[in-house]
Amino acid sequence: MIKQLTSWRLHIRYEDMTEAFPKRIRTERLLLRPYRWGDIDDLMNYAVDEEWSRYTRPPFPYTRENAREFLADRVALSRPDQKVWCLELNNQMIGDVGFAWHRQSLSAEIAYSLSSEFWNRGLMTEACNVAIDTVFNNDETLNRIYAAIDTRNVASIRVAEKLDMKQEGVLRQNRMQKGQLVDDAWYAILREEWVTK
Ligand SMILES: CC(C)(COP(=O)(O)OP(=O)(O)OC[C@H]1O[C@@H](n2cnc3c(N)ncnc32)[C@H](O)[C@@H]1OP(=O)(O)O)[C@@H](O)C(=O)NCCC(=O)NCCS
Numbered sequence: 001m002i003k004q005l006t007s008w009r010l011h012i013r014y015e016d017m018t019e020a021f022p023k024r025i026r027t028e029r030l031l032l033r034p035y036r037w038g039d040i041d042d043l044m045n046y047a048v049d050e051e052w053s054r055y056t057r058p059p060f061p062y063t064r065e066n067a068r069e070f071l072a073d074r075v076a077l078s079r080p081d082q083k084v085w086c087l088e089l090n091n092q093m094i095g096d097v098g099f100a101w102h103r104q105s106l107s108a109e110i111a112y113s114l115s116s117e118f119w120n121r122g123l124m125t126e127a128c129n130v131a132i133d134t135v136f137n138n139d140e141t142l143n144r145i146y147a148a149i150d151t152r153n154v155a156s157i158r159v160a161e162k163l164d165m166k167q168e169g170v171l172r173q174n175r176m177q178k179g180q181l182v183d184d185a186w187y188a189i190l191r192e193e194w195v196t197k
Contacts, residue, residue, distance in 0.1 A: 032085035042093035046115030106143040146188035160187035
């Protein structure tokens with residue numbers, strides 16, 4: 001049986017394939033590309049919002065120095081075990097999606113975030129679909145992609161569900177988040193599940 005391409009796959013356009021992963025990827029609405037120093041104003045624009053970092057690591061209040069350190073890490077450093085694409089919509093940098101590899105377990109952790117101005121339009125699901133497809137297609141050793149999500153973060157849990165990730169369990173009081181002990185739900189998708197998606 002020939003599998004019908006789902007509509008988001010039809011829109012994928014890869015640009016600049018000179019590295020292990022395509023540098024730039026176009027989806028129906030987004031451009032996934034490397035960060036650059038000039039993204040600092042767009043980054044500040046949304047990172048100062050308390051809602052944006054409520055369930056994630058970036059500090060609040062967020063300063064320009066935090067943004068500079070973040071971009072230094074993303075632009076200047078080369079990390080062989082990480083791949084991050086920022087998301088551009090209408091020439092504005094509005095978020096990112098990235099992976100950190102755990103080679104021994106043939107797995108990678110996915111992380112994503114988006115400016116609150118653009119929430120609930122399906123944009124992160126669009127970005128994650130193409131990003132996951134790209135890393136599975138370009139790293140044949142990768143077997144499992146997982147996310148650890150604060151159980152209060154219903155929007156992120158919904159994104160994981162829309163990506164067909166399955167909940168594997170909940171780690172209770174797994175870490176301190178902005179002064180509070182929080183539970184993390186673990187979601188994952190296996191290569192064999194992704195290729196038939
Ligand atoms: C999580 C995040 C990336 C989602 O991005 P997004 O582009 O809004 O995601 P989507 O639009 O693709 O999907 C969001 C889903 O959550 C649902 N949702 C959002 N808020 C909700 C709420 N309070 N209760 C129930 N569902 C909610 C939306 O309805 C949507 O589901 P639907 O398509 O079935 O209607 C965004 O909220 C974000 O950047 N948050 C801050 C950073 C973060 O938490 N990152 C994840 C760390 S694990």
